[in-house]
Each structure stands twice: as C-alpha cells, then as structure tokens.
Amino acid sequence: MxxxxxxxxxxxxxxxxxxxxxxxxxxxxxxxxxxxxxxQKIQQIRLTERTRGFSRDIVFTPSSKESNINEEITTTKISPAEWQMVSRLAQTIDLSKISDLKAPTEGRHSDRAMIASIIITAGGKEYTSSEFDSGRPPKELEALYKAINGPVTTKIP
The missing domain is CATH 1.20.5 (Single alpha-helices involved in coiled-coils or other helix-helix interfaces)
Structure with missing residues (x-):
C-alpha cells in the first residue's frame, strides 16, 4: 500500500x-x-491631435521634426541626441499593446478636448495608440507625449 x-x-x-x-x-x-x-529600430514617431476646425501633427524622424498646424508646415532639423532621447522613450513602450492603453479622461467624446493619438513606426510596421484627450495621455505614454510636445504646447485658437 x-x-x-x-x-x-x-x-x-x-x-x-x-x-x-x-x-x-x-x-x-x-x-x-x-x-x-x-x-526593432524606431523609424518615426507621430503625435496627432484633432478637433473640429483644428489639427496638429508632429512627426519625429532621425533627422527632423515636422510640425503641421492647420496645414502650416514647419520642418526643423533635430540633433542625434534629441532623436535618441525621443526614440528611447518610445522603446520603453510595449508596442504590441499600445492600442489597448486606457485613456485617463473622456473629454474628447464631447468636444471638451482634442482627440490625440501617437503612432510609432518600428521595423516597417505602424503601432497606433488608443485615442486619448490631448494633454492627458495614458500613463504609459506620458513621458513620450511630453517629449514630443516640448516645453511649449499649442492651444486651440
């Protein structure tokens, strides 16, 4: 037994x-x-913000930053250090789950805030975040969002 x-x-x-x-x-x-x-190598980082009558796109590439505010396009060169800083912040994000991140506020559903999203191109594939209120990204995107915007943010006229 x-x-x-x-x-x-x-x-x-x-x-x-x-x-x-x-x-x-x-x-x-x-x-x-x-x-x-x-x-995977980050190739481009893009922030889009939109509402009725206003649009803003900021696109970072390894050599430039392009701002498009209501079809007024400004392109500036960026330093390798600036690209490295922004791309490293993007690398800290789990790109496979970026579309599932929860926005902390819902103002974009009633025109209280612009609709924003971040699109990261890595390895030839685009990874698009969930939509969030401009100025209030999911916590996982907060550092990248602030780095993209720089010290001054644009207000709706």
Missing part, C-alpha cells in the same frame, strides 16, 4: 512539474516576442 501511494505521489509530482515548465516556457516566449518588438 505504501509503495502505491509513493508511486502515485511521484506521478503527480512529475505531472505538475511538467505543467509548470510548459507554462514558464510559454511566458518566456511571450516575453521574448515583446522584447523583439521593442528592439
């Missing part, structure tokens, strides 16, 4: 150990995929 119990215990222990190893391997594969997405 004792031998049967010992055999059953060993079978249960071996089965649970195998299940745990399989689960850990699945989690590691998911983490590796997310890490691979993060390691």
């Amino acid at each position: 004792m031998n049967i119990q010992l055999i059953l215990f060993n079978i249960i222990l071996a089965t649970s150990a195998t299940n745990c190893m399989h689960k850990n391997n699945s989690e590691n594969n998911t983490q590796n995929i997310s890490s691979a997405v993060q390691q």
Whole structure:
C-alpha cells in the first residue's frame, strides 16, 4: 500500500512539474516576442491631435521634426541626441499593446478636448495608440507625449 501511494505521489509530482515548465516556457516566449518588438529600430514617431476646425501633427524622424498646424508646415532639423532621447522613450513602450492603453479622461467624446493619438513606426510596421484627450495621455505614454510636445504646447485658437 505504501509503495502505491509513493508511486502515485511521484506521478503527480512529475505531472505538475511538467505543467509548470510548459507554462514558464510559454511566458518566456511571450516575453521574448515583446522584447523583439521593442528592439526593432524606431523609424518615426507621430503625435496627432484633432478637433473640429483644428489639427496638429508632429512627426519625429532621425533627422527632423515636422510640425503641421492647420496645414502650416514647419520642418526643423533635430540633433542625434534629441532623436535618441525621443526614440528611447518610445522603446520603453510595449508596442504590441499600445492600442489597448486606457485613456485617463473622456473629454474628447464631447468636444471638451482634442482627440490625440501617437503612432510609432518600428521595423516597417505602424503601432497606433488608443485615442486619448490631448494633454492627458495614458500613463504609459506620458513621458513620450511630453517629449514630443516640448516645453511649449499649442492651444486651440
């Protein structure tokens, strides 16, 4: 009787150990995929903000920053350090989940705020954030949003 119990215990222990190893391997594969997405080269970062009668796009590339405010386009060169800072902030975001980020406020649904989103191009693929109120991004995008906007933000006329 004792031998049967010992055999059953060993079978249960071996089965649970195998299940745990399989689960850990699945989690590691998911983490590796997310890490691979993060390691892709960031090619462009774009902030769009819109409401009735007003639009604003800011596009960062490795060599320039283009601002388009109501079809008035301004292009300026940026330093490699500035691009590196902005692209590193983008790399801290899980791009595969950027569209699922929850906005902290809902003013854009009733014209109390501009509708904003961030689009990151990495590895030839675009990753678009969920929409959020201008000036109030999801916390995961906050540092990048502030870096894109710079020290001065544009107000609706």
